[in-house]
Amino acid sequence: MFTRSDGHDATRRRILQRALLCAAALLPAMPALPALAIDKPHPAQTGASDAESNKPKFTGLAALLPADSVTHQTLTSGGKELGYTARAGTLTLRDDKGEPSARVFYVAYTLDGVAADRRPVSFFFNGGPGGGSAYLNLGAAGPTALTLPAGNPTDGANAKLGPNPDSWLAATDMVFIDAIGTGYSVPVNPDTADKTFYGTKRDARAFAKAINLWISANNRHASPHYLVGESYGGIRSIEVATALQQQQNMILNGIIMVSPALEMKLLDPGSNPLAAAMLLPSFEAARLDMQHKLTPDAVEDSYHYAFGPYLTALAAPLPTGDDARDFYGEVARRTGLDPAVITRERGMPDPQAHDVRSRNGRLFSLYDGTLSVADPFPEGIDNGDSPDPVLFGFGRAYGNAFEGYAAQTLGFRTELTYDLLDLKVNSAWDYRGEGEPVASEIPQLRKLLALNPTLRVFIANGYFDLTCTFASSRWVAEHIPVGRDRIALHVYPGGHMLYIRPASRAALARDVRAFLAP
Numbered sequence: 001m002f003t004r005s006d007g008h009d010a011t012r013r014r015i016l017q018r019a020l021l022c023a024a025a026l027l028p029a030m031p032a033l034p035a036l037a038i039d040k041p042h043p044a045q046t047g048a049s050d051a052e053s054n055k056p057k058f059t060g061l062a063a064l065l066p067a068d069s070v071t072h073q074t075l076t077s078g079g080k081e082l083g084y085t086a087r088a089g090t091l092t093l094r095d096d097k098g099e100p101s102a103r104v105f106y107v108a109y110t111l112d113g114v115a116a117d118r119r120p121v122s123f124f125f126n127g128g129p130g131g132g133s134a135y136l137n138l139g140a141a142g143p144t145a146l147t148l149p150a151g152n153p154t155d156g157a158n159a160k161l162g163p164n165p166d167s168w169l170a171a172t173d174m175v176f177i178d179a180i181g182t183g184y185s186v187p188v189n190p191d192t193a194d195k196t197f198y199g200t201k202r203d204a205r206a207f208a209k210a211i212n213l214w215i216s217a218n219n220r221h222a223s224p225h226y227l228v229g230e231s232y233g234g235i236r237s238i239e240v241a242t243a244l245q246q247q248q249n250m251i252l253n254g255i256i257m258v259s260p261a262l263e264m265k266l267l268d269p270g271s272n273p274l275a276a277a278m279l280l281p282s283f284e285a286a287r288l289d290m291q292h293k294l295t296p297d298a299v300e301d302s303y304h305y306a307f308g309p310y311l312t313a314l315a316a317p318l319p320t321g322d323d324a325r326d327f328y329g330e331v332a333r334r335t336g337l338d339p340a341v342i343t344r345e346r347g348m349p350d351p352q353a354h355d356v357r358s359r360n361g362r363l364f365s366l367y368d369g370t371l372s373v374a375d376p377f378p379e380g381i382d383n384g385d386s387p388d389p390v391l392f393g394f395g396r397a398y399g400n401a402f403e404g405y406a407a408q409t410l411g412f413r414t415e416l417t418y419d420l421l422d423l424k425v426n427s428a429w430d431y432r433g434e435g436e437p438v439a440s441e442i443p444q445l446r447k448l449l450a451l452n453p454t455l456r457v458f459i460a461n462g463y464f465d466l467t468c469t470f471a472s473s474r475w476v477a478e479h480i481p482v483g484r485d486r487i488a489l490h491v492y493p494g495g496h497m498l499y500i501r502p503a504s505r506a507a508l509a510r511d512v513r514a515f516l517a518p
Helices: 010-017 060-064 134-141 190-196 200-217 232-247 273-290 296-315 321-335 339-344 394-408 423-428 442-451 470-478 502-516
Strands: 036-038 069-077 080-094 100-111 121-125 144-147 160-163 173-177 225-230 254-258 362-364 372-374 456-462 487-492
Touching (some): 069 160, 080 200, 100 190, 100 200, 121 134, 121 232, 134 173, 134 225, 134 394, 134 502, 173 200, 200 232, 225 232, 232 254, 254 502, 273 296, 273 321, 273 470, 296 470, 321 339, 456 470, 487 502
Parallel strands (some): 121 173, 121 225, 225 254, 254 456, 456 487
Antiparallel strands (some): 080 100, 100 173, 144 160, 362 372
């Protein structure tokens, strides 16, 4: 998940804006949710997650995080009752002098009564950068889910928590980790956090160490290990997998990516014709869905048009005369956008632009091309200053919902506000790689697949996501020379946070269970 960043130039701002959140459209009626039984929370007693005998004394915000809390709960799903232990707590990271540098918040769900050495354990994180892990926890995989009203998926005020019949708990133990500066994860020294943690490489090192600490504290070295990342979490998963392998001596079994950003350089359609080609099929899929014409054949035709005639036309000199009319008319027909807008945008519509998103008094979401609200500025507004209904609307309900869930169900009570989306972290992010102005992930993914013949990758996308598109995942996978047969691609009806739609959430869970099965 990405959000807008105050970069140093327009191109960087366009690249770094791309996807932070989630969206959904026209949720069908929800089935009855299974029962959830909860024991009274109590403080942690064994296997403390800090894994240090000398407990540091914290000050400032870090001092407001309480001791770990453990609850024993049950979830009825698929006709079976699953007993599990939930631990909400923190891991302490230390600097090279051994001094505490951050308290990393996590929630772990471990199935009771199974052999831990053969039980997969998956480590979850979201993106942004600056987004907490509540999205994946309460949206897709955790035992409790936040459900939006079936008749109005933009109504965050009436979102409800309940048992998640599509939890991944039957297939894997789960550890949800908030990136430092998000959720309940706090740096010990906020004044130096940007230099210590807020960067592609620094962030990966911190996550790798936190994962290693949890594994050591819980004796899970022999378990199969997986990473699960959403949006920018796709980039983060590649970076963390590399850091785990090179710095923590841990070789993964697999990576699961949900609506992933795979390469920052492929996220700016305004300056990169290849990125524009990756975007076009999502525009067309949204138009087809709203016309009830979305089919696999139609999507395949759109993909081949985008990477054939469309990309060829974008790479050629600008068309003129009849050629321009025909080309822009075809793009307008496929996207459902105003031909005048397509002509003005020279065939490469910017999904962030107000004149692209605003149609007939409705403002469509960047995160789901089928989802709209009444446009607060139907008369027009600066293209980059129109609020997204997901990013700044109902998506914020996940923060309040998680605070209540953590306190009332997990027994983790703190005076801190759960920082669901920290824009300061996002604007401070350093995207540089080793000697690169922007870190490049595709070469790292190629190395991971080549060096680890066991590694498998699962990628899930929503058809209508205009931030991290399904076509970009397919294109990247098609250009991997080693291990392409170990990359599984799945596309579902929905937007960036595809699992807000109950049917897509259930399908995603079913496919993940198959992926994780021994």
